[in-house]
Amino acid sequence: MSLRGRVAIVTGSTSGIGLGIAEALAAEGAAVMVNGFGNADEIEALRADLAARHGVEVRYSGADMSRPAEIAAMVGAAHDQLGGLHVLVNNAGIQFVAPIEEFPVERWDAIIAINLSAAFHATRAAIPYMKKAGWGRIINIASAHGLVGSPFKAAYVAAKHGILGLTKVAALELANAGITANAVCPGWVATPLVEKQIVARAQKEARTETEVRHDLLAEKQPMLAFSTPAQIGGLCVFLCSEAACTITGVPLSIDGGWTAT
Numbered sequence: 001m002s003l004r005g006r007v008a009i010v011t012g013s014t015s016g017i018g019l020g021i022a023e024a025l026a027a028e029g030a031a032v033m034v035n036g037f038g039n040a041d042e043i044e045a046l047r048a049d050l051a052a053r054h055g056v057e058v059r060y061s062g063a064d065m066s067r068p069a070e071i072a073a074m075v076g077a078a079h080d081q082l083g084g085l086h087v088l089v090n091n092a093g094i095q096f097v098a099p100i101e102e103f104p105v106e107r108w109d110a111i112i113a114i115n116l117s118a119a120f121h122a123t124r125a126a127i128p129y130m131k132k133a134g135w136g137r138i139i140n141i142a143s144a145h146g147l148v149g150s151p152f153k154a155a156y157v158a159a160k161h162g163i164l165g166l167t168k169v170a171a172l173e174l175a176n177a178g179i180t181a182n183a184v185c186p187g188w189v190a191t192p193l194v195e196k197q198i199v200a201r202a203q204k205e206a207r208t209e210t211e212v213r214h215d216l217l218a219e220k221q222p223m224l225a226f227s228t229p230a231q232i233g234g235l236c237v238f239l240c241s242e243a244a245c246t247i248t249g250v251p252l253s254i255d256g257g258w259t260a261t
């Protein structure tokens with residue numbers, strides 16, 4: 001229980017990677033503010049289940065990560081309701097795939113807002129609380145697409161490259177405040193975000209989802225296996241450990257070799 005007494009916010013944690021991270025932090029004893037969209041009853045069941053299984057306090061914020069005022073209110077609520085703020089995981093993200101000349105302007109704006117600007121707004125609001133505590137961990141869930149591009153993902157790749165820049169600046173500004181800032185760069189992780197891409201591509205190419213799943217990996221990830229949300233959670237727990245206290249300002253790849261070539 002290495003995180004007993006710590007308070008964490010994980011944005012976009014009602015599903016996929018964020019849920020895996022919230023689970024991993026709670027399992028180490030952290031109180032957690034979960035966030036994201038979904039069915040209200042299912043979210044309450046998820047919240048209560050996390051709290052009961054790990055014996056920690058878990059609260060929920062429905063803040064929309066495209067709205068700066070709601071993001072700031074969520075950060076304040078986590079501090080006030082859970083008694084501090086030590087770990088911020090900027091994870092919420094969306095995807096849209098189209099060639100640049102056909103990319104809908106409102107999809108570009110939404111991806112930049114949720115995948116990039118939200119991390120700025122949350123970090124901006126969280127830093128004073130982390131400074132007050134004299135200890136903090138800012139973890140930005142970027143992507144292999146923070147390091148390399150792929151066609152048809154202009155907004156996503158731009159946002160993920162941008163969040164690496166934000167991570168470096170935060171690391172430099174906070175280097176002597178007991179606060180680290182790092183980016184986690186997953187390759188393919190089996191989550192609803194990726195499942196949607198698999199279903200869409202299978203329909204477009206008249207192929208089975210199993211074939212598309214294999215092709216996705218074979219095109220990018222030399223290790224022909226998806227990472228799991230639990231594995232991303234494990235990396236976040238490591239970044240919160242004392243062993244990681246001088247790791248700051250870096251992208252940590254967890255991508256089955258995607259960016260090794």
Ligand code: NAD
Nearest residue numbers: 012014015016017036037064065091093143188189191193
């Ligand atoms: P997901 O679709 O399973 O989960 C996304 C979460 O974000 C959900 O909880 C959703 O409710 C929440 N969310 C979406 N829009 C929101 C908004 N406006 N306000 C608040 N919450 C919102 O996706 P995932 O695959 O778990 O992705 C999580 C993060 O990991 C994203 O930043 C994504 O870019 C990144 N990532 C995913 C993969 C992958 O292969 N799945 C790879 C690299 C990086």
